[in-house]
Amino acid sequence: MEPVTPQMLTETAKKVLEKQQYRVIGSHSAVKTCGWTKKMVKGEGGCYKLKFYGIMSHQCLQMTTSISCANRCTFCWRDYKAPVGKEWKWETDDPEMILKGSVKAHHDLLVGFKGNPNANKSLFNKSKEVKHVALSLTGEPIIYPRINELLDLFNKEMISTFLVTNAQYPDQIRDLKPVTQLYISLDAPNKELLRKVDAPLFKDYWEKLLLSLDYMAGKKHRTCIRLTIVKGMNDVEPENYALLIKRGNPDFLEVKAYMFVGASKGRLKKENMPWHEEIVDFTKRLMEYLPDYEIVSEHIPSRVVMVAKKKFKQNGSWNTWIDFPKYHELVNSGNEFTAMDYLAKTLQVGLSGRKIREEVEAKKKAEQEKVFVNENTEELEFWKEDTKQD
Numbered sequence: 346m347e348p349v350t351p352q353m354l355t356e357t358a359k360k361v362l363e364k365q366q367y368r369v370i371g372s373h374s375a376v377k378t379c380g381w382t383k384k385m386v387k388g389e390g391g392c393y394k395l396k397f398y399g400i401m402s403h404q405c406l407q408m409t410t411s412i413s414c415a416n417r418c419t420f421c422w423r424d425y426k427a428p429v430g431k432e433w434k435w436e437t438d439d440p441e442m443i444l445k446g447s448v449k450a451h452h453d454l455l456v457g458f459k460g461n462p463n464a465n466k467s468l469f470n471k472s473k474e475v476k477h478v479a480l481s482l483t484g485e486p487i488i489y490p491r492i493n494e495l496l497d498l499f500n501k502e503m504i505s506t507f508l509v510t511n512a513q514y515p516d517q518i519r520d521l522k523p524v525t526q527l528y529i530s531l532d533a534p535n536k537e538l539l540r541k542v543d544a545p546l547f548k549d550y551w552e553k554l555l556l557s558l559d560y561m562a563g564k565k566h567r568t569c570i571r572l573t574i575v576k577g578m579n580d581v582e583p584e585n586y587a588l589l590i591k592r593g594n595p596d597f598l599e600v601k602a603y604m605f606v607g608a609s610k611g612r613l614k615k616e617n618m619p620w621h622e623e624i625v626d627f628t629k630r631l632m633e634y635l636p637d638y639e640i641v642s643e644h645i646p647s648r649v650v651m652v653a654k655k656k657f658k659q660n661g662s663w664n665t666w667i668d669f670p671k672y673h674e675l676v677n678s679g680n681e682f683t684a685m686d687y688l689a690k691t692l693q694v695g696l697s698g699r700k701i702r703e704e705v706e707a708k709k710k711a712e713q714e715k716v717f718v719n720e721n722t723e724e725l726e727f728w729k730e731d732t733k734q735d
């Protein structure tokens with residue numbers, strides 16, 4: 346009898362995911378509607394990748410090709426019960442099935458907006474055409490053995506690809522076909538702290554990270570390093586982060602606050618979530634060691650700051666947005682091209698200087714004052730009204 350290839354997810358694990366609003370595609374992929382996609386359909390604004398790169402949040406499919414991961418990051422919203430593993434040992438699904446199944450599941454999840462009075466009709470109608478895929482939902486998408494075939498299909502469908510990897514599979518990074526923007530998560534500035542923050546399965550996790558950065562540096566297309574800052578944990582040693590960033594030589598950096606959500610709430614405290622202004626301060630400290638880069642923009646609701654290589658500033662204007670039609674033309678031509686060949690002008694740049702902590706605290710105070718009698722308002726004057734009526 347031939348040995349049976351194991352499935353990544355048990356039936357129970359699938360049911361748990363479905364309950365959490367994931368849709369499992371085949372045996373190892375999943376889709377979940379991004380909160381920003383829903384917001385955009387309601388006309389409430391887009392995600393930071395809209396502001397930074399021109400991603401239309403209402404036309405974005407959020408998915409992964411592998412629920413399994415080789416890390417158990419402290420800040421991740423995944424439960425520790427989610428599958429982990431170092432090597433791919435599971436049944437492998439067909440890329441075309443994954444693409445079609447994911448797009449269908451994405452539409453099914455959004456169908457509730459049809460006729461919903463809170464939805465913007467035009468944006469909802471446009472959401473039916475998927476233009477972007479964020480391969481970053483959960484797990485490690487790059488270990489899916491047929492990832493390159495899937496990327497080819499996305500390219501042919503004119504769907505842009507943003508792929509995030511945790512830098513534990515350098516060979517896959519080296520061999521990866523062009524993606525619109527390739528991300529590496531850089532979660533700590535030194536080996537010991539990375540072990541603490543990411544709880545990696547691989548013993549040579551640090552060497553794998555370094556090699557991944559080397560391969561990233563060799564990429565011709567757009568690359569980005571993302572730092573997820575956990576206050577009191579990895580918000581240290583900007584000079585060592587800078588050394589690693591120089592090694593990966595990305596086009597962009599995103600310095601983002603850890604968000605106190607999902608299963609991470611059981612591992613971290615709300616106090617570990619930095620305020621936006623703390624992210625701005627940390628990015629400014631980082632900039633002291635990165636003379637080739639400049640801060641471009643911020644997205645306050647996501648508590649993230651975007652930094653770009655100075656070459657993206659041309660004639661005084663930033664060009665961090667993506668010319669998507671151009672990208673698709675280039676990638677489908679089979680010819681060589683670089684990150685500088687599909688640029689578009691960034692619509693909004695700069696830092697607001699807002700102090701969110703003060704704003705939130707003032708708002709909270711005002712809320713509390715509503716509950717109690719405020720002697721500075723007319724609330725105590727009600728007796729006058731009563732007297733008038735007598």
Ligand code: SF4
Pocket residue numbers: 379380381382392393394395400401402403405406407479
């Ligand atoms: S790019 Fe990311 S944050 Fe923006 S809509 Fe897509 S999945 Fe959501």
